[in-house]
Amino acid sequence: MASFLQLLVSGLATGAIYALVAVGFSLLWQTSQTINFAQGEFVMVPAFFVLVAMHALGLPFWASAIVGIAAAALVLGLLFKRIIVDQMLRHGVLPLVVSTIALSLFMREAVKDFYSSQAQPFPSLVADRDISLFGVVFSAQSLALLVVAVAIVAALHVFLQHTRFGRMMQATAQNPTVARILGIDVERMILTTFLVNAVLCAIASILISPIYLAKFTNGETLGLAAFVAAIIGGFNQARGAMAGGILLGVLDNLCAAYMSAQYRSAVPLILLVLFILFRPQGLMGRVEERTV
Amino acid sequence: MLGLTHFAARRGVLGGIALAGVLMAAGLPARAADTIFIPNVVELSGAGAVSGTNWRDGITLAVEEINAAGGILGKKLNVPHLDTQSDASIARAQVQKVMDDKPYVILGPVFSGSVLVTMALAQQNEVAEIVGGEAAAITQRGNAFVFRTSFGQQFSMPKIANYIRDGLKAKSVAVLWVNNDFGKGGRDNFTKEMQARDIKVVADISTESGQVDFAADVVKLKAANADAIFVYTNEEESARFLKEARKQSLKGALIGETTLLSQKVIELAGEAANGVRGHVGLSSDAPVPALATFAEKFKKRFNYANDHNGIKGYVAVYAIKHVTEKLGKFDSKAFAEALHGMTITPDKEPGILMEATWDKNGDIDRASFLGEVVAGKQKIVEVLPKLNK
Amino acid sequence: MSLARILGLLAVLVAVGLLIAAPTMLRSYGVYLLALWSVTTIAALGLNLTLGYAGQISLAQGAFVGIGAYTVALATAAGVPYFVAFLGAGLITFAVGWCLGYPALRVQHHFLAFVTLAFSTLVFLVLRNEQWLTNGIYGINDIARPKVFGLSTNRNPDFYYFALGMLALFAGLQWWMLRSPWGRAFVAIRENPLRAASLGIDVRRYTLMAFAIGSAYGGFAGALYAPLVQFIEPNSFQLTYSLKLLLIVLVGGAGYFIGPFFGAMIEILLPEWLRFTQGYYLLIYATLVVLLMAFCPKGLVGAVALIAERRRKPPGRAAGPGGTLGPGGAASGPAGPAGAAPASPSR
Incomplete structure (x- = not known):
């Protein structure tokens, strides 16, 4: 039982990160039909913004973290939307898909060529200690990670459901035409989702990098996990993506321990296929009403 | 109607341009007469990029030193780096390409799959290929033109197995x-070596590269309760595992091969690395002054700490230098013949860093070490002599 | 026959002539690259059918190439004649494609992308983990090159001609297919699925068919890939490879018959052309792809088409393929054969 709890808690911590990344992913899809294949790289890169701020500008960690988040919002939010998404969206989903694939390649190569191909140590928000509770040992880091991630996702949920602005964003996501008729500034809403996504990615980046270490390949697994989590959760629901992410993290651990370690990454995918077959609207999603 | 033909016309023209491009690319003279062409075909992007860049930078360092000192037999080295993108089909293409320009020796690749594809070409063209791959199969195929720069796994594992049997006296082991x-x-x-020594493998746990969460693996290891646990993963994963093992207070001796005891893992894992034991092959942490000096030079030139692939690349170039100077001529076939059975010592060729012998299969033999991590430092407890001494 | 048509035919002949004469002008590296180009183009042609004509994103084309390659490698090692294995590779991938597409297309438009994404990773895991069958992570070495009409293809030029012949065969097959009533149904669906459906075309069945045939092209490409490289490993057929093929099709121009030829050429030769940039060619490639998609989302061929279209009087787009097709695509409209290939894939 203790080992089961241990697995559960570890899985939750990993899953919370997937959730953070998946929520942004599904937000982008909802508001602008952007399937962002560079989402993993969006999490990989901000850590390097922070490192540059620390090492090149000589800022302390907290200031660097703010610089990193701001830079992410600017580059991965504003510029990404203005330069890439706006250009392509009018041509349909495909060119944008291809551009984000190319973008992910670009970001990986750029970090490798201009920063380093080696994993970089990254300062941690909390001291590296272990805490023992009910026979289960938590590392303070993953506990902090879990708490912060859950708090952010919860805050996001409140924002989307219970504030005027958030509701306008949701309306935009569900039906841009009607939203426009209702007088919502659709353009501004879409831009906001891009900024929110970039900030979520940057926060995820700062949370995981002490454990993952900052490395140019970090995005590969993360991006795929976020993608899968978003689909499992239902592509059109932020809280679905959150549940999907957490489920993914927990499942991964349980499978590795009680089923097959070699196939641990297969289980979420099989789950995904099953969902598509039997519950295409996802864990918490609704049936999509829009055609195309 | 018009549209289609128009495309066809464009297609022809574009096709012609593209083909001309191939012709140009393939026809470019790759070397001048007064340099010696030693291409390096290695993983510079994709999954192998970390090992590949290390290998490349080790080579670059050696080439710069040798060229600054006047080259080999008066000729400067021309060592272009070609990217395999960590893909066997591209590795094959790149080696095919350099073969067209009559290379003296080929360096790389590091990925064993790519080595297996390309060494057949090396054999056909009778050009030696000095590789970074460690898979046992590479030197078991009777190819007289392939040479290693580090222990094949069929040599390093017996050393660990002996240690587990004689040093630890373990009865059961997990991997x-x-x-x-x-x-x-x-x-x-x-596992083969364990079976040969009648030590039971009680848990056999596969992990993914890039894996972050080792909770499940440690839970399984705890349940297996083995006397010794052999950990064979890359640096970052090793460090994450060690932290998790310590967190869940895993019992049993943690045994590693080179990586697990490396300075990088110790740095990343902190206290969790203390008590780790194992075999240390080629590593800048080994108690050999030449290796430490190399590590300093490397760090100064490239601004990061090398791993064993950096050393391998560096040593490969110096091996070429030594053999060629001994031969007194540039002859690819004679080079391969000469390197078989050759021992190069650091007093004759300082760049070799540690005495090394190549056997008839192209396997390398060096001294190695048994070590232990004590208070955040790697401590060498025993020097293991070369196998054939 | 108009002058333009004669010129066009001439250009095709010149291109084919150049491809045939290439081995006499190129060294063995260039020939190997061209063989790799032929194989990649076959895989991309298949994906183009799925993507450009049926309008479905497949993220598993690389996995299908892998299945084809492993089928041939394992079967020929077990003594099955190469061409039997070759056909087997196509059949298996066709069947797998059908089984995969059937449930995915039942549900919703973009779900094929998700299912194929999962499938791609699952195939990798099976290839890696089932060592008894696939030799696992070590891959399969020493794959024999086939004898074609009793002639060995061990030398690169010989294999190149074999691969080129196969490319011609599969390209011709697709050319014919797209001109058949069937193929016109594909185009109709791409142009306007609702209208196609209202005309009595079973959209789902045709889409599924396009996907399955496209997958079989991947399988055939794999069946050529294995003897070309003579070594296969699971890593080669990961998701990255599928994404690469997707890039090839879009860079060339999705929905244009000749798009994949150019897309594959860029992908394979660009590193060669950009060699002077040292290690930065991937950065440049990525930038070029983004720029291309921004300014010409229909790819290279699309760009040429656009320029061509602007120069001439507007073509008979009003009588687009959908309008010219009867139920099942039996009737053929005034657009004739030309209507099928370069009809603009705009939505």
Whole structure:
């Protein structure tokens, strides 16, 4: 039982990160039909913004973290939307898909060529200690990670459901035409989702990098996990993506321990296929009403 | 109607341009007469990029030193770096390409799969290929033109196995490995050695490269309760595993091969690395002054700390220098023949860093070490002599 | 026959002539690259059918190439004649494609992308983990090159001609297919699925068919890939490879018959052309792809088409393929054969 709890808690911590990344992913899809294949790289890169701020500008960690988040919002939010998404969206989903694939390649190569191909140590928000509770040992880091991630996702949920602005964003996501008729500034809403996504990615980046270490390949697994989590959760629901992410993290651990370690990454995918077959609207999603 | 033909016309023209491009690319003279062409075909992007860049930078360092000192037999080295993109089909294409320009020796690749594809071409063209791959199969195929720069797994694993049997007197062992060609090869050789020594493998745990969460693996290891746990993963994963093992207070001696005891893992894992024991092959942490000096030079030139692939690349170039100077001429076939059975010592060729012998299969033999991590430092407890001494 | 048509035919002849004469002008590296180009183009042609004509994103084309390659490698090692294995590779991938597409297309438009994404990773895991069958992570070495009409293809030029012949065969097959009533149904669906459906075309069945045939092209490409490289490993057929093929099709121009030829050429030769940039060619490639998609989302061929279209009087787009097709695509409209290939894939 203790080992089961241990697995559960570890899985939750990993899953919370997937959730953070998946929520942004599904937000982008909802508001602008952007399937962002560079989402993993969006999490990989901000850590390097922070490192540059620390090492090149000589800022302390907290200031660097703010610089990193701001830079992410600017580059991965504003510029990404203005330069890439706006250009392509009018041509349909495909060119944008291809551009984000190319973008992910670009970001990986750029970090490798201009920063380093080696994993970089990254300062941690909390001291590296272990805490023992009910026979289960938590590392303070993953506990902090879990708490912060859950708090952010919860805050996001409140924002989307219970504030005027958030509701306008949701309306935009569900039906841009009607939203426009209702007088919502659709353009501004879409831009906001891009900024929110970039900030979520940057926060995820700062949370995981002490454990993952900052490395140019970090995005590969993360991006795929976020993608899968978003689909499992239902592509059109932020809280679905959150549940999907957490489920993914927990499942991964349980499978590795009680089923097959070699196939641990297969289980979420099989789950995904099953969902598509039997519950295409996802864990918490609704049936999509829009055609195309 | 018009549209289609228009395209066809464009297609012809574009096709012509593209083909001209191939012709140009393939026809460019790749070397001048007064340099010696030693191409390096290695993983510079994709999954192998970390090992590949290390290998490349080790080579670059050696080439710069040798060229600054006047080259080999008065000729400067021309060492272009070609990217295999960590893909066997492209590795083959790149080696095919350099073959067209009559290379003296070929360096790389590091990925064992790519080595296996390209060494057949090396054999056909009778050009020696000095590789970074460690899979046992490479030197078991009777190819007289392939040479290693580090222990094949069939040599390093027996050393560990002996240590587990004689040093630890373990009766049961668990193995945790990363599921790629490096990890799987190590795991297969290790299990074979364990069976040969009648030590029971009670848990056999595969992990993914890039894996972050080792909770499940440690839970399984705890349940297996082995006397010794052999950990064969890359640096970052090793460090994460060690932290998790300590967190869940895993019992049993943690045994590693080179990586697990490396300075990088110790740095990343902190206190969790204390008590780790194992075999240290080629590593800048080994108690050999030449290796430490190399590490300093490397760090100064490239601004990061090298791993064993950096040393391998560096040594490969110096091996070429030594053999060629001994031969007194540039003859690819004679080079391969001469390197078989040759021993190069650091007093004759300082760049070789540690005395090394190549056998008739192209396997390398060096001294190695048994070590232990004590208070955040790697401590060498025993020097293991070369196998054939 | 108009002058333009004669010129066009001439250009095709010149291109084919150049491809045939290439081995006499190139060294073995260039020939190997061209063989790799032929194989990649076959895979991309298949994906183009799925993507450009049926309008479905497949993220598993690389996995299908892998299945084809492993089928041939394992079967020929077990003594099955190469061409039997070759056909087997196509059949298996066709069947797998059908089984995969059937449930995915039942549900919703973009779900094929998700299912194929999962499938791609699952195939990798099976290839890696089932060592008894696939030799696992070590891959399969020493794959024999086939004898074609009793002639060995061990030398690169010989294999190149074999691959080129196969490319011609599969390209011709697709050319014919797209001109058949069937193929016109594909185009109709791409142009306007609702209208196609209202005309009595079973959209789902045709889409599924396009996907399955496209997958079989991947399988055939794999069946050529294995003897070309003579070594296969699971890593080669990961998701990255599928994404690469997707890039090839879009860079060339999705929905244009000749798009994949150019897309594959860029992908394979660009590193060669950009060699002077040292290690930065991937950065440049990525930038070029983004720029291309921004300014010409229909790819290279699309760009040429656009320029061509602007120069001439507007073509008979009003009588687009959908309008010219009867139920099942039996009737053929005034657009004739030309209507099928370069009809603009705009939505």
